[in-house]
Amino acid sequence: MKMVRSAYLLVLYNQNARTKTIGSLGPVRFKRGLYIYVGSGGSNVLKRVKRHLKATKPKRWHIDYLTTGPRRMKPVDSYIFPGDVECRLARFLDKRLETIRKFGSSDCGCKGHLFYAGEISSFRQAFDELVRRFGKP
Numbered sequence: 848m849k850m851v852r853s854a855y856l857l858v859l860y861n862q863n864a865r866t867k868t869i870g871s872l873g874p875v876r877f878k879r880g881l882y883i884y885v886g887s888g889g890s891n892v893l894k895r896v897k898r899h900l901k902a903t904k905p906k907r908w909h910i911d912y913l914t915t916g917p918r919r920m921k922p923v924d925s926y927i928f929p930g931d932v933e934c935r936l937a938r939f940l941d942k943r944l945e946t947i948r949k950f951g952s953s954d955c956g957c958k959g960h961l962f963y964a965g966e967i968s969s970f971r972q973a974f975d976e977l978v979r980r981f982g983k984p
Contacts, residue, residue: 852889852930853887853889853892853929853930854885854888855892855927855928856925856974856984857883857896857922858926858970859883859884859914859921859922860921860923861877861882861913862921863879864877870906870909872909875947877913880966882947883944883964883970884899884960884962885937885961885962886908886933892927899922900922902916903916908951909953910951910961913961928982933955934956936977937958937959939976939980940977941958941962943972943973944962944964944973945962946959946963947962947963
């Protein structure tokens with residue numbers, strides 16, 4: 848059976864501005880507001896997204912530093928896109944939102960896979976453009 852690759856967007860809300868140490872990236876400043884993380888999960892994409900929703904887990908990826916612990920960013924939504932489109936989604940969002948450089952992109956050539964949207968209106972505009980470009984998740 849052929850493995851079907853999928854990508855996902857995880858929408859997170861950061862209640863308070865703060866600086867967090869993110870593995871080998873070191874300290875990163877995060878503003879208050881909405882963030883969009885782009886990842887991939889192969890044929891187990893649902894399992895990967897569910898993992899991100901857990902407040903307690905081993906820190907394996909950059910995103911785990913944001914989604915773990917009592918002061919974590921709160922996951923508010925997720926969207927799955929079929930196909931090997933993770934980096935295409937990231938490059939698309941990089942042109943529309945503020946990119947958190949090198950976050951989640953150590954295995955590819957993207958500037959980053961985490962994006963600051965700030966308020967819901969900026970998220971909605973970027974997401975609507977993304978759906979027009981890539982189709983409904």
